Amino acid sequence: MLTLTSPVETPLHRLPAGAKLAALAAFTVVLFWLKSPVALALALGGVVALHVPWGAAFTTHAARMLRPLWPFVAVVAAWHLWIGEAAAGAAVILRMVTAVAAANLVTMTTRLSDMITVLERLAAPLAPLLPPRRLALAFALVIRFIPTLAARMVQITEAWRARSPRRPGWRVLVPATLAALDDADQAAEALRARGGAE
Known part of the structure; x- marks a missing residue:
């Protein structure tokens, strides 16, 4: 990321x-x-x-x-x-x-860590319903994954164009979705290996 x-x-x-x-x-x-x-x-x-x-x-x-x-x-x-x-x-x-x-x-x-700290402080009143640390982590993952997913979309589109004269259009949505799910699964595994979001 x-x-x-x-x-x-x-x-x-x-x-x-x-x-x-x-x-x-x-x-x-x-x-x-x-x-x-x-x-x-x-x-x-x-x-x-x-x-x-x-x-x-x-x-x-x-x-x-x-x-x-x-x-x-x-x-x-x-x-x-x-x-x-x-x-x-x-x-x-x-x-x-x-x-x-x-x-x-x-x-x-x-720095992303500074923004997360601010978000945790703002989310403190929600602690009985939603742990602030988890909310801040979700916010951080969204920000971190945006450029990664954009780059992955560009790679998939270029791969399509290298193999077909047709415009990629909607055809790249399925591989892009699968790539996003794979990235999310890897991130989840890495979080679990480090003790989760607690």
């Missing part, structure tokens, strides 16, 4: 994880209050400005993390152009890209 934390050290890495997550939550709420594409574009510019000072490698890595978002951007843009509401579509796209870019910035500058 891969880590999403950037290897490029920045001053943002030294800020407390709780403060960054709280700021992200507040910023996201503000984004959903904003309706004007101009205001949303300024918000996106502010997020970009937080990336640029840390160099080309950091900014390029952040841009690569946005790649899975572009199909959704294309669908939203095509739909709003079709119904003749370009301004509303621009607002939706800007809000979506800004929110994901801000979340990526927090993820890139915060």
